[in-house]
Amino acid sequence: MTTNKNHIRQHVWEQMEEKKIGRFPFPLQNRIPNFKGAEKAADHVATLSAYQNAKAVKVNPDAPQLPLRAQVLIDGKMLLVPTPRLKAGFIQVKPEWVPQGEEKKATSLTHMKHFGKEIPLSDIPRIDLIVVGSVAVHKDGRRLGKGEGYADREYAILTELGNPRVPVVTTVHSAQLVDADIPIERYDLTADWIATENEIFSTNTPYSKPTGIDWSQVTEEEKEEMPVLAEISRLVRGE
Numbered sequence: 001m002t003t004n005k006n007h008i009r010q011h012v013w014e015q016m017e018e019k020k021i022g023r024f025p026f027p028l029q030n031r032i033p034n035f036k037g038a039e040k041a042a043d044h045v046a047t048l049s050a051y052q053n054a055k056a057v058k059v060n061p062d063a064p065q066l067p068l069r070a071q072v073l074i075d076g077k078m079l080l081v082p083t084p085r086l087k088a089g090f091i092q093v094k095p096e097w098v099p100q101g102e103e104k105k106a107t108s109l110t111h112m113k114h115f116g117k118e119i120p121l122s123d124i125p126r127i128d129l130i131v132v133g134s135v136a137v138h139k140d141g142r143r144l145g146k147g148e149g150y151a152d153r154e155y156a157i158l159t160e161l162g163n164p165r166v167p168v169v170t171t172v173h174s175a176q177l178v179d180a181d182i183p184i185e186r187y188d189l190t191a192d193w194i195a196t197e198n199e200i201f202s203t204n205t206p207y208s209k210p211t212g213i214d215w216s217q218v219t220e221e222e223k224e225e226m227p228v229l230a231e232i233s234r235l236v237r238g239e
Contacts, residue, residue: 005144005182008136008178009147010029011178012135012136012175013033016175021035021037024063032060032062032065032135032145032146033135035173035175035176035197036197037198038197041064041067041195042067042068044171044195045071045131045171047200048200050129050169050193051129051169054128054129055077055078055125056078056079056080056126057080057131058130059081059131060082060132060150061084061109064171064172067104068131069081069107070103070104072107073093073106073107074095074103077095079092079093079107079116080092080093080124081093081116083118084109086150086153086154086226086228087228088118088228089118089120089121090118091112091116092123092124093107093115097115121232122235124158124161126164127158127163128166130158130169131169132168132170132189132191133170133171134170134176135176136176137176137177138179138180138182139177141190141203141204141205141207142182142207143189143191144182152189152210156210156212157213157228157229157232159209159212160212160232161232161236165209165211168191168192168193168209169192170191170193172194176196177194190207191203213229213232
C-alpha cells in the first residue's frame with residue numbers, strides 16, 4: 001500500500017525536530033532540511049569512484065549539501081549549481097576561480113554568483129555526477145524532495161540537452177531513511193547511492209530515470225515561471 005507523499009515528508013520533518021538533528025535554516029518544514037552530520041555525509045560521497053572520476057559535478061543549492069559543494073572545488077572539480085527555481089538556469093564555479101580556503105564561502109547561496117557565473121544552457125559542460133537533496137528516501141532509491149519537482153526536472157533538462165544519464169547520489173541524515181512505500185511516477189528521479197552521517201550505500205534501484213522532458217506536461221505558465229524551459233524548447237525543438 002502506498003503512502004501519501006506529504007504525510008511522509010511531514011513525518012520526517014517532525015522526527016528531525018523531535019530528535020533535534022536539524023540545523024539552520026529553520027523551520028525544517030517545506031525545505032530540504034539541513035542536518036547534523038552533513039559534513040560526514042559529504043566525506044562519504046568523496047569515497048565513491050564515481051565522484052573521484054568525475055570532472056564536473058552538479059549539486060543542488062540547499063544548505064545540507066554546502067559541505068559537498070565546497071569539497072567539489074577543493075578536489076579540483078567543476079561545480080554546477082541550479083539557481084533557485086531554475087529562474088536563471090545554472091551557475092558554474094571552476095576551482096581556479098576560488099582562492100584556496102574560500103571554497104565554503106564560494107559555494108554558499110549568498111556568494112556563489114560572485115565567485116561563479118550563470119551560463120547559458122548551450123554552454124553547460126558534460127556533467128558526470130549529480131547530487132540531489134531529499135526530505136525522505138527509501139533504501140531502494142525512491143526519494144522525496146520538498147514537493148516542487150526541481151530535481152526531477154533538472155535531470156530531465158540535462159538529458160534533453162544530450163547529457164548522458166549519469167549516477168545520482170543524495171545526502172541525508174539516517175533519520176530521513178524511511179520504510180514507507182513512496183509512490184513513484186515515471187518522471188521521478190531516484191538515487192543510486194545514499195550517503196548518511198554514518199555510511200554510504202548503493203540502492204541498486206530498479207527504477208529507471210527520466211529520459212527527457214515530457215513536453216505534454218509543460219504548461220505555458222511553467223515556461224514563463226521557468227524561462228529555462230522555453231530556452232530548451234528553442235534549443236532542442238526549434239520553437
